[in-house]
Amino acid sequence: MKPFTYHHARDVADAVQFGGLPHAAYLGGGTNLVDLMRVTAAQPTSVVDVSDLPASIAEREDGGLSIGAGVKNTALAEHPAVRTRFPVLARAIVAGASAQIRNMATVGGNIMQRTRCPYFYDVSGSRCNKRHPGQGCDAVEGLNRGHAILGASTACVATHPSDMCVALAALDAVVHLEGPAGTRVLPLTDLHRLPGDQPHRESAVEPGELITSVELPPLPRGTSSAYRKVRDRASYAFALVSVAAVVRVQEGTLTDVRLALGGVAAKPWRAYEAEQMLRGTPATRQVFWAAAEAELEGARALRDNQFKITLARRTICSVLGELTGGAA
Template structure:
């Protein structure tokens, strides 16, 4: 492990001040960063502990929630307003990791966690453009069963590992940032970058910028939501495919729909083509499958993960059909 200095920030302003130095990294619960340090994938010269930042969950004037970035996953999943108004978010967090990890992991850290691609972690024997730009990607012609089928490039086919982010994408969450240049807020769906030719650049954060909070808009009246995760084993496995869905149906027609996918792309994938195909149309199983097929039309499967195309279509169809049944 590369030597580094350590400091603990008492608030966001101090954290940004400390994080502005070269090669600094922000440390939350450490459930991902410590692994990366141990494997020498990350080599910061200093760590800035941000667990002292806000961990509050408060109602906003518009009826939504403001969630401090230092909130643990457990605290978020168990909060009464989250459980009652955003149950899909609770389900996604509980599906994401063991209780021990949820007790440590923070919301900000979860959002910025790096891929769990085995080639990314194999520093001795594998090429990885995300880890070493220009080196190549051994996953493309290797064991790629768990890899992405949407939004990939010739440089990288890794998936984003977060379950929580998939739910946040479907909920139109807003990410609040603070950095040396000031504060700003962006949609979570705009935070993560697709790999293109620069897979080492994973988010739009500026140097020294820090996530301070996540804002959830007020729940949509008359909607139902669900989160479903398909994986190789019943617990503590990353998604092959996951679906977060919000649906409203009136007189047999879809009046509102929000869809996001996990396990299939380098970022939480908002299924805009499916949404556009469904809105105003019939809330039927056939319509749901057709819309899912429209989203996967641009999928580029690899040698070992072609099954994900049909799996994603079937999972989306099943989740939407189940939700539509609540309006019967």
């Protein structure tokens, strides 16, 4: 581990001031950053501890929620309003990690966690454009069973590891940030970046900016939601494919549909093409399958992950069937 300076932030202004230092990193629960520092995949020269900043969940009058970035994942998943109004989020968080990690991990840290690509972590033996731009990507021709099928590039095929973010994407979550230039609000779907030719630029968060809260808009009455994670083993494994779905059905017709996929791209993948095809259509298996095929038309498999395309189609159809009374 490389030497670094440690700063304990007393408030948001304090955190932003220290976060503006060159090569600074924010430390919440430390469940990702500390691991990265141990293997030297991350080498901040300053660590800003934000673990003592205010962390609360506020219920809004319209039925939405405001979630502090320092809220622990366990607290969020167990909050009564989340379990009753946004069950897709509770299920995604519980699917995401062990209880010990959920007890430490924060909402802001979960959003900003980095890929678990083994080539990214293998500092001494693998080329990785995320660590060293222009170095190359060994995953493209390497063991790439768990890598991206959507939105990838020749420079990077890594996937985003968060389950929580997939649910937040389907819920139209909005992220509030504070930085040297002031405050701003960003849809979560715009926060993470696809790799293109700059995979080291993983998000739209500017240097020194701190996520302060996440806002969930209310869901209409009669809305149902679910999260399905398909993985190699029942626990402590990242998604091969996951689906977060939020739907509203009236008289057999899908009046509102929101879908997001995990395990398939460098960011939580909002399935806009499928949503457009599904809205206003009958809730049938044929419609679900056609929408899933349309969404995955642009998928590009690597040597080892062709199965992900079929798996994603089937998982989309299964989750939609679950939410619409078993049509699939």
